[in-house]
Amino acid sequence: MDMLETRQLAYFVAVAEELHFGRAAQRLGMAQPPLSRAIRQLERHLGVTLLDRGGRAVTLTPPGEVLLREARAALAAVGAAGRRTRRAGRTDPRLVLAMKPGGDGALLPGILAAYAAAPGMPPVELVCNFSERAAMLRDGRADVALLHGPYEDFSGLAVEDLLVEDQVVVVPRWHRLAGHAKVTMADLADETLPRWPRRLDGRSDDGPVAQDAGQLMQLIALDRLIAVLPESVRGHLREDLTCVPVVDAPRTTLVVAWPEHSRSREVAAFVQIATAVAAERRPTSQAVAVGVALTGRDGGGPERPRSRR
The missing domain is CATH 3.40.190.10 (Periplasmic binding protein-like II)
Structure with a gap:
């Protein structure tokens, strides 16, 4: 099996991002010779050349570009696993909600009140962040988030539409x-x-x-x-x-998002409550339009959470 160590991936990502062994070694807090040896060992293990060392600068080869993309995702997943595991072991569990200040379409007070009234649900910890909310879901810093389409990246996330706005x-x-x-x-x-x-x-x-x-x-x-x-x-x-x-600006959609592989009972309850509160607040014409978008039939609710890649 082509098993790779996270240490190898971290070494490679540092070199690939710096495109300079000296700067990468300094960033990693290590000497340059062992870093160079580690990258050559990685290349031998994979049977490909990852970095073009010819000329005056280090550049990525096509296999190196692939490994950089995959290594970043793998390291992020490992980091997220650690964060979620530590948070699961807390004696005071919290549901962490990431949102942009003022970016809740005035729905959040109703959502939080209904969630607090649900039996057995942990307190909600609000984290306000302007641009990293989706990343916080992917790396384990948050459980759910309020995001806006079509401008944000929903890859790796499941989402449900809450509110469409001009x-x-x-x-x-x-x-x-x-x-x-x-x-x-x-x-x-x-x-x-x-x-x-x-x-x-x-x-x-x-x-x-x-x-x-x-x-x-x-x-x-x-x-x-x-x-x-x-x-x-x-x-x-x-x-x-x-x-x-602005009459011809594209409409935006407020969504509730969560990691697509989440099996958390608390997250499922929050999503269900958020969609119910949004449906109550939504004008009838908009509710029908969103229902059609989600299910393909008038008046229906979502059959299952959706993942957007």
Whole structure:
């Protein structure tokens, strides 16, 4: 069997990311000669060349690119297994929910109240994170998360849709667009928009990177940029900001997500409660539309959780 050790994978990932044996050795806290020997032993074990050492720089070969991708995933899975195991042994169990501040579509109070009322459920620990929520599910730092499609990566996760929203543009109250009843994306063509970490729609705006909600709202108030966001942001705006509907912006979908292989009773209960609370809050027309999207039939609920790759 081609069994690999996590130590070998960690050594290779360091070299593959640094593309320099000296820097990789420093990063790993070891001398360069044993690192070089370890990589050569790995190549001999696999029977392939992973790194092209010719020329002035180290580069990845095609097999090396494959191993880098697979090694990162394997190391992440090993780390997640350790975190989940340690958390399972806690004397004070918690269900860890990752969410973006203000990114719950006003559903979270109802969800948390219903979950707290369910018998035998542990307390919910909220972790607010602007851009790493999906990663937190994959690496074991969180049990469930509230994410937004179509912009976030759902690979390796199971999800259920909660709320579909139109989008608005958030601007200072004195901005040229502030008095409009509605705008189009073309109206925003000359404006500075934020860059979103790990955005999946291929859009690359030239504004500052959006690191967190507070920073984003401060930059808008200072006229450094404007932002197109789900309409539920209305309930979280500062007094010096306002929003205008963007009629041709793509709709966003708030989902509850969890690791696709999770067998946790607590996670299953949270997902069931979240979808029930969302269905009660959702306008009838939207509930039917989401039901059709999930099941292919009018009025039906989801037959089973979905995994999106």
